[in-house]
Amino acid sequence: MKAVVFGGTAGIGRAVAQELAARGDAVFLLGRDEASLRRSAADLAARHPEQAQGGWALCDLEDPTGFAAALDAADAALDGFDAVVITAAMFASQAELEADVELARRLTTANFANTVAFCEHVRVRLLSRGGGWLTAVSSVAGDRGRKPVAIYGASKAGLSAYLEALDHRFRASGLWVLCVKPGFVKTAMTSGLKAPPFAGEPAGVAADIVAAMDRKRPLVYTPGVWRFVMLVIRSLPRFVMRKIDF
Amino acid sequence: MDTLTGWGRLPEPGRELFDEDIETLTRGAVLSRGLGRSYGDSSLPASPDDKVxxxxxxxxxxxxxxxxxxxxxxxxxxxxxxxxxxxxxxxFPPVVPGTRFVTLGGMVASDVHGKNHHREGCFGAHVRALRIRLADDRVVECSPEADVDLFDGSIGGMGLLGHILEVEFTMHRIPSQWIWMERERVPDIGAFLESISRAAPEWPMTMGWIDCLKRGEEMGRGVLMAGRWASADEAPARNPGARPEITMPVVLPDWALNRATAGLFNAAYYWSHLRRRAAGMMAPGAFFFPLDVILEWNRAYGPRGFTQYQCVVPRAAGPDAVRKFMEQLTALGAASPLCVIKDCGPEGRGVLSFPMEGTSIAVDIPVSGHIQRVVDGLNQFIISVGGRVYLTKDRFTRPEDFRAMEPRLPRFLALRAKWDPARRLRSAQSRRLFGDAA
Structure with a gap:
């Protein structure tokens, strides 16, 4: 693959970039912190000096006006990418979001509207060259309206619905759309939250994502056990959901 | 209440924070930890509210x-x-400890040693520079040329002078991906010590395992291993593959490991080396990290956890001191299935670094009602012969005993007074040994 990883300097994105590079894929990084992009690009180069180096460009999920230019840079560096992985997203706790309407607006805009806009740029480019992989990290939080993730989960629910429809609509044209639903993963994003049982780590989640891309799957829960956890949660009646704090 | 544990599985209340950006992560933190492989309390917080x-x-x-x-x-x-x-x-890294589940920061903070200590010294001997976040949140670069006192104090300093952010060190070129290994079954401790010192000048890597449950004539019978990197001509053409790993599925009950089962294990291990001598090619993973195939093997010690007592008996105390240590160990009734012996070269540059010229002995001891008595007893002996214990393994040494075995302590405390006068950086271990605030 010739892959673009948006959010590839940290968390799941860094692990996906390392995983792709380890198996010989060229990787181009997008992110909003130049110093961190430089360090991550150096990391990939030091790990796999024999490989063609992808490079990096600045791209901020909160600034959709920069999306096209960032993808142009990736296309130029990779001579036409065929895979895009989007791990960039905003996160805040329900308490923080309830206390700050502006933050809630920014988060839902970035995680839903802007992510969809980015995917649309990618979709057009990939379809024009006969298809490819479009992978975006949504969340188990979008599977059900739940108290502790009411706003963040809503942004991910929208994204999941969009990615599912995209798969239905364009699979026949060669676009492999993958919706990733991580359960709790230990990263900076979730630091400070109490880790539940079955908490994942970035490296394992990245391996699951790349394996699902290889198999052209439309949906992956990671760690895998979350598929069953969410099956239960989705089937709980409303009066139970009102009572529990999950 | 959330808890954190070291490899010995004894908990302390606390919670850790994660971040992929190490500068953000360590800002305001009082303790850094990595994979939690230090056995005792050196990577555990002094207080539940400490930012780890x-x-x-x-x-x-x-x-x-x-x-x-x-x-x-x-x-x-x-x-x-x-x-x-x-x-x-x-x-290959210049020095590796007995497990590969460690971070670079931990390798510096513990100043780890390996099978090649008699040749290469500790990991710290190969470090060229460290980037460190100090207690006042400043970030500095130190090396043998700049802020050398901070550099020397941080090597083996258990992270108490500053958070280690970046490590620069020299890797070693290796001629092949294989180890040529020779192994010898040795009947008793005297013969063992003689063999290991005879092997030292010839072999870049040596270590041994002895049965410390045997008393009398067979006391200290064991297996000595020596190795070197195979040359390109003698190494097999294929690459050593990854070994299959298994995970210890459950926490064994407390009674699973007792004198009888440990004795059986030891006898089985000893007699599994049927030939008195053996030699051959070995994958580096199996040679350097033998226990890593069993993930979470610490569960074998049961819910009460265990400690490892690792000490060094100085060469100056004479060969009989090691035998006396073994006698002391059996007298105190400590049943250990594994007792690892390594001969150490001279002391390195780390101010509190563990190894010194002599024989290092490491025994696993399950926690029980009399663990404190066992550790105290062993410590009294170690103080009497001028040796010391390894902080990375320690959980039970008393502060007065540590002071008695560590003449370098005043120098380390002076460094702390200079770089962290308020003693903001601390751990459960520094609370226990240096009286830091909870």
């Missing part, structure tokens, strides 16, 4: 020069990753 920074997602390699072998990386890079990436390219 877990560095293991800060794992980027920042540069590697294939001409000189100089590598610089963030402190959370693990030895697992490093070996997996560099072994096929013909490079």
């Amino acid at each position: 920074a877990n560095s293991r997602f800060a794992n980027r390699i920042l540069s590697f020069d294939p001409h000189t072998g100089v590598l610089r990386a963030e402190a959370g890079l693990t030895l697992v990753d490093l070996v997996r990436l560099m072994l096929p390219r013909g490079w």
Whole structure:
């Protein structure tokens, strides 16, 4: 693959970039912190000096006006990418979001509207060259309206619905759309939250994502056990959901 | 209440924070930890509210020069990753401990030693520079040329002078991806010590295992291993594959490991080496990290956990001192299935670094009602022969005993007074040994 990883300097994105590079894929990084992009690009180069180096460009999920230019840079560096992985997203706790309407607006805009806009740029480019992989990290939080993730989960629910429809609509044209639903993963994003049982780590989640891309799957829960956890949660009646704090 | 544990599985209340950006992560933190492989309380917080920074997602390699072998990386890079990436390219870390589940930051803070200590010294001997976040949140670069006192104090300093952010050290070129190994069954402790000192000048890597449950004539019978990197001509053409790993599925009950089962295990291990001598090619993973095949093997010690007592008996105390230590150990009734022996070369530059010229002995001891008595008893002996214990393994040494065995302590405390006068950086271990605030 010739892959673009948006959010590839940290968390799941860094692990996906390392995983792709380890198996010989060229990787181009997008992110909003130049110093961190430089360090991550150096990391990939030091790990796999024999490989063609992808490079990096600045791209901020909160600034959709920069999306096209960032993808142009990736296309130029990779001579036409065929895979895009989007791990960039905003996160805040329900308490923080309830206390700050502006933050809630920014988060839902970035995680839903802007992510969809980015995917649309990618979709057009990939379809024009006969298809490819479009992978975006949504969340188990979008599977059900739940108290502790009411706003963040809503942004991910929208994204999941969009990615599912995209798969239905364009699979026949060669676009492999993958919706990733991580359960709790230990990263900076979730630091400070109490880790539940079955908490994942970035490296394992990245391996699951790349394996699902290889198999052209439309949906992956990671760690895998979350598929069953969410099956239960989705089937709980409303009066139970009102009572529990999950 | 959330708890954190070291490898010995004894908990302390606390919670750790993760971040892929090590500078953000360590800002305001009072303790750094990595994979939690230190056995005792050195990576556990002094107080439940302390900000503990877990560095293991800060794992980027920042540069590697294939001409000189100089590598610089963030402190959370693990030895697992490093070996997996560099072994096929013909490079190996200059010093590795007995497990590859450690981070670079931990390797510096513990100043780890390995099977090649008599040749290469500790890991710290190969470190060229450290980037450190100080107690006042400043970030500085130190090396043998700049702020050398901070550099020397941080090597083996258990992270108490500053958070280690980046490590620059020199990798070693290796002639092949295989180890040539020779193994010898040795009937008793006297013969063992003689063999290991005879092997030292010939072999870059040596270590041994002895049965410390045997008394009388067979006391200290064991297996001595020596190795070197195989040359390109003698090494097999194929690459050593990854070994299959298994996970200890459950926590064994407390009674599972007792004198009888440990004795059986030891006898089985001893007699599994049927031939008195054996030699052959070995994959580096199996040679350097023998226990890593069983993930979470610490569960074998049951819910009450265990400690490892590792000490060094100085060469100056004479060969009989090691035998006396073994006698002391059996007299105190400590049943250990594994007792690892290594001969150490001279003391390194780390101010509190563990090894010194002599014989290092490591025994696992399950926690029980009389664990404190056992550790105290062993410590009295170690003080009497001028030896010391390894802080990375320690959980039960009393502060007065540590002071008595550590003449370098005033120098370390002076460094703390200079770099962290308020003693903001602390751990459960520094609370216990140095009286830091909870």
